[in-house]
Amino acid sequence: MYSHLRRDSISDVIVAESLEKRFDDVVAVDRIDFAVREGEIFGFLGPNGAGKTTTMKMIQCVSPKTAGTLRVFGMDVSTRPRQIKQHLGVVPQENNLDPDFTAYQNLTIYARYFGIPRKTAEERAEELLDFMQLREKSDVLIDKLSGGMKRRLIIARALVNDPELLILDEPTIGLDPQARHLIWEKLKEIQAQGNTQVMTTHYLDEAARLCDRLVIMDHGKILVEGSPGSLISEYAGTDIVEADSTPQVMACLDAIGASYDAVGDVVQVFTGRPHDVVRALMESCSHEKVLARPATLEDVFLKLTGRTLRE
Amino acid sequence: MVDLGLSRITGSALYVWRRNWDAFIKTYRVNFIPPFVEPLLYLLALGYGLGAFVEAIDGIPYPQYIAPALVSISVMYSAFFECTYSSFVRMYYQKTFDAIIAAPLSIEDVIAGEILWGATRGTIYATLMLPVLIAFGVVDLPTSFLLIPFALPAGLLFACIGMCFTAITPGIDALNYPSFLFITPMFLFSGTFFPLDILPEQVQYFAIAFLPLTHVVNVNRAITLTAFSPFVLFSLVWIGVVTVIFFVIALRLMRRRLIV
Numbered sequence: 001m002y003s004h005l006r007r008d009s010i011s012d013v014i015v016a017e018s019l020e021k022r023f024d025d026v027v028a029v030d031r032i033d034f035a036v037r038e039g040e041i042f043g044f045l046g047p048n049g050a051g052k053t054t055t056m057k058m059i060q061c062v063s064p065k066t067a068g069t070l071r072v073f074g075m076d077v078s079t080r081p082r083q084i085k086q087h088l089g090v091v092p093q094e095n096n097l098d099p100d101f102t103a104y105q106n107l108t109i110y111a112r113y114f115g116i117p118r119k120t121a122e123e124r125a126e127e128l129l130d131f132m133q134l135r136e137k138s139d140v141l142i143d144k145l146s147g148g149m150k151r152r153l154i155i156a157r158a159l160v161n162d163p164e165l166l167i168l169d170e171p172t173i174g175l176d177p178q179a180r181h182l183i184w185e186k187l188k189e190i191q192a193q194g195n196t197q198v199m200t201t202h203y204l205d206e207a208a209r210l211c212d213r214l215v216i217m218d219h220g221k222i223l224v225e226g227s228p229g230s231l232i233s234e235y236a237g238t239d240i241v242e243a244d245s246t247p248q249v250m251a252c253l254d255a256i257g258a259s260y261d262a263v264g265d266v267v268q269v270f271t272g273r274p275h276d277v278v279r280a281l282m283e284s285c286s287h288e289k290v291l292a293r294p295a296t297l298e299d300v301f302l303k304l305t306g307r308t309l310r311e
Numbered sequence: 312m313v314d315l316g317l318s319r320i321t322g323s324a325l326y327v328w329r330r331n332w333d334a335f336i337k338t339y340r341v342n343f344i345p346p347f348v349e350p351l352l353y354l355l356a357l358g359y360g361l362g363a364f365v366e367a368i369d370g371i372p373y374p375q376y377i378a379p380a381l382v383s384i385s386v387m388y389s390a391f392f393e394c395t396y397s398s399f400v401r402m403y404y405q406k407t408f409d410a411i412i413a414a415p416l417s418i419e420d421v422i423a424g425e426i427l428w429g430a431t432r433g434t435i436y437a438t439l440m441l442p443v444l445i446a447f448g449v450v451d452l453p454t455s456f457l458l459i460p461f462a463l464p465a466g467l468l469f470a471c472i473g474m475c476f477t478a479i480t481p482g483i484d485a486l487n488y489p490s491f492l493f494i495t496p497m498f499l500f501s502g503t504f505f506p507l508d509i510l511p512e513q514v515q516y517f518a519i520a521f522l523p524l525t526h527v528v529n530v531n532r533a534i535t536l537t538a539f540s541p542f543v544l545f546s547l548v549w550i551g552v553v554t555v556i557f558f559v560i561a562l563r564l565m566r567r568r569l570i571v
Contacts, residue, residue, distance in 0.1 A: 023571065062412050063571060082321075082415040090413040096406035100334040109333065112326050113414035161414075 011037045013165055013196045014059060018068035021054050021220075028054040030220035031068060041187070041197040043207045043214030045301060047310040050217040052200040053093060056169050059198065060090055073164065086114065089158030093169040093200075095150050097142045103153050104129065104138040107160050114161040121160070128156040132186065148179030155183065159190070166190065168199035172206060184210060204297040208232075218305045228297050235303055236295035239274035242266050243281055243290045256280045263307065270295065316562040319419040327411060327424025328431065335432070345389075346439035350381050354447055357504065368506060371536065378449040379531035380503035382440055382458050383465065386433035387524055390466035391494055394429035394473035395486045401425075402477065408569060422565045426470040426558065433466030434459065450535040457534045465527045468550050471557035472523065478564035501525040502532075526550050 014036040021029040029051040036042040044052040057063035058070055061081035070077045072084045098106050104125055111121035129135050132152040137145060145153065151172065158166060171187070172180040180203075187210060191197060201207050207214055208228040215225045224231055232238075243249045245267045253260050253269065258277055260267045271277050274292040281290050335342055354374055362373030401407040408421050438459050444450045450458075476489045500510070501524035507515050518525045526546035533543045 060413060062409075081417070085413065085415040088413070092406075092409065092413070094406060094409075096410040098330070098407055098410065099405055100337065105333070109330055110410070110414065112329065113323070113411055113416055115323070115326075115415075 013038050013073060014042075014198065015071045016055075016068065017070075019055070019058065019065060019070050020067040021051070021058060021063070022066045027220050029058070032217075032220075032222045034215060034222065034225065036196060036198055037213075038196055039191070039194060040212040041191055041199065041210050043211035044198070044200045044217060045202075045204065045207055045214055045297075046200075046217035047305050049219075049310055050305075051220040052217055053169055055217075056167055056198070056200060060088060060167055061085055086161065087164045089161065089163035089166045091154055091158045091166065091168040091171050093173065095154055097150060097154060097157070099142045102139050102141055103134055103145065103149075106142065106153060107157055110157050111160045116161065124160055124162075128159055131159075132156040133182065148175050148182075151175055151179065151183065152186075155186065164196065166195055166197045168197060170201055171199060172201070172203065180206070204301055208297045216301060216304055223304050224300075231300050232295050232297060236299040237270040238272050238295060239270075239292060240295050240299060241269040241271060241274050241277045241281070241290065241292045243269075243285075248285045249281065252281055252285045253277075255284065268299075270299070315559050316419045316566060317559070319417040320423045320562075321417070321420055323416045324420040324424040324427065326416070327421050328428045330407075330411075331425070331428040332431070343439060346385060346436040347443060349385060350378075350440045350443045353377070353381050354443075354449065358447075358449070374447065374449045375536070376532075377504055378444050378447075379458075379535040380501075380528050382437050382444070382462070382535075383501075383524060383527040383531045384498055384503060385436045385440055386462050386465045386527065387469045387494065387497070389436045390429040390433035390469040391473040392490075393432045394426060394470040395477050395480075395489070396483065398425050398429070398474065399477050399480065399483050399486060402569070403483070412569075418566050418569050419562050422474060422562055426467065426474055426561065429470030429473065430463050430466030433469065434462040437462035444535075451537045454537045455535050458531060461530060461534065464550055464554065465530075468523050468527070468554045468557070471554055471561050474561035475557055475564055478561060478568050497522050497524040502528050523550070523553060 012035045014034070016032060016034050018031040018033065019029060020027070020031045032051075032055070044055060046052050054063065058065050058077060059072060061072075061077045061084050064078060073087060075084050077084060098109065101109060107125035107128060108118070108121045111124060112118075116124070129138055132155060134149060134152055134156065137149055137153075142150065142153075155171065166187075168187070172183050175183070184206065187197060199210070211228060213225065213227050214231070215222045216231075217223065224235065226234070243266070245262050245265050249267055250260070250262075253267065256277070258269050258271060258280075260269045269277050278290055278292050354377075358374030358377055362377075365373045367373070368376045408418070411421050412418055441450075441455065441458060445452065445455070473489075476486060480486050500514070501507075501518060501522050503524070507518055507525070510518070526549050529546045530543055530550075533539045
């Protein structure tokens with residue numbers, strides 16, 4: 001699709017090596033390495049302040065890196081920001097649609113920033129309003145749109161230049177389930193057309209559903225990298241059994257030699273044989289509140305980044 | 312070579328200008344009122360009301376004396392306020408600058424476009440005022456048509472100065488400081504409604520050295536009275552030099568504020 005751009009490797013759209021970002025004395029991104037392959041959806045997960053958004057902004061060429069290398073489409077972000085941005089679509093965390101204009105005008109005016117001719121921009125705006133199911137909101141001012149509509153419009157705006165790479169910073173933040181599902185569906189459709197996507201999200205179900213590969217960051221460093229499935233099986237096992245955190249339950253678990261974590265008033269057993277654990281608990285402790293469930297990305301996330309609240 | 316940020320300005324700055332033009336046109340009815348009403352009120356109240364008690368200044372009837380000042384003030388207000396309060400709203404509340412720099416534009420493109428727009432707005436206001444002044448017969452013709460092209464550099468001057476304040480202000484309320492402590496005194500003490508030479512000598516020198524409006528009024532008065540002197544040339548040079556200085560400072564301060 002973008003053979004006219006010089007590339008390091010045909011399969012890597014973004015390559016970061018020892019990428020670092022400092023704000024005065026604070027290290028926001030601490031010499032991280034990652035590579036995003038063409039056509040995949042790549043996720044950045046992590047608690048607040050982990051360095052996700054800062055990394056996104058460096059990829060977008062709007063925040064200069066402190067050290068290391070960062071290449072997008074094979075081009076250095078510090079020397080060729082315009083060429084890179086020409087092929088980027090950005091969905092920022094904070095809605096920054098232009099409130100002086102209607103939904104339709106937001107798209108055509110944004111297209112102009114890319115030097116897209118008016119006629120092409122108008123056709124593109126129509127297509128995108130249809131695609132994001134905003135047709136009937138075409139002439140509505142931004143203030144009159146619901147949160148979900150604004151988010152859909154901002155995705156439409158990010159697509160106005162037909163980007164090779166989409167950068168999504170918490171694309172479904174604050175949306176109801178219907179709006180989230182619609183956006184997920186659309187992002188998958190866009191991916192199917194050959195688009196590469198990089199996203200941050202706090203919704204781990206969203207990451208598990210959308211991301212081909214992801215990293216979990218904390219304190220500016222990448223803790224782990226892999227597909228959601230491989231990370232779950234590696235760090236959380238296949239299943240989790242939960243029961244009330246009582247001395248009897250703990251005694252039972254000790255008796256069968258299962259290792260467990262006490263989390264608040266619940267004990268969690270990370271296990272590959274949930275039936276055995278549940279049976280042992282039911283039989284020996286005759287306990288009522290026993291729950292067996294598949295391990296999720298959330299379990300991996302909390303295990304790796306801890307349960308301490310972040311600001 | 313020192314990096315002044317000028318190399319990061321491209322023709323894309325015009326897209327930013329165009330965005331503001333589009334927004335202005337959408338609300339043109341409101342926007343077109345001040346340039347018609349303001350000169351009318353000032354001319355009637357000051358020019359003819361107060362002017363009835365004022366002798367001719369240097370042989371010039373009072374309405375004729377203040378007419379070029381009214382244009383100068385209007386250019387100052389429209390360009391300065393556009394690049395302070397309005398630019399601040401776009402930058403801080405609407406996050407419009409953030410949205411634009413995600414496209415292939417630099418922050419310098421955005422600031423240059425904003426400043427050019429501020430100056431354009433001043434020029435539009437000067438253009439709209441001119442028919443009113445002509446109708447009252449208080450400006451010479453055809454020289455007074457020069458008010459229009461000169462409004463652009465005059466507007467650039469105030470737009471650049473305004474943008475510097477926008478770049479350093481902690482919040483929108485703090486923009487009241489330059490408005491009341493800089494713009495309002497200038498409105499009164501720049502040879503607008505009475506000649507500078509009745510003021511103490513030191514104040515005159517201060518006005519000529521540091522008050523941009525003094526030079527804009529000087530040039531505009533030469534235009535409307537068709538009375539050019541070497542002092543006009545000095546004012547033009549002053550305006551040019553100060554505009555360039557504040558333009559470079561505005562670019563630098565905005566980069567420091569927005570690119571982190």
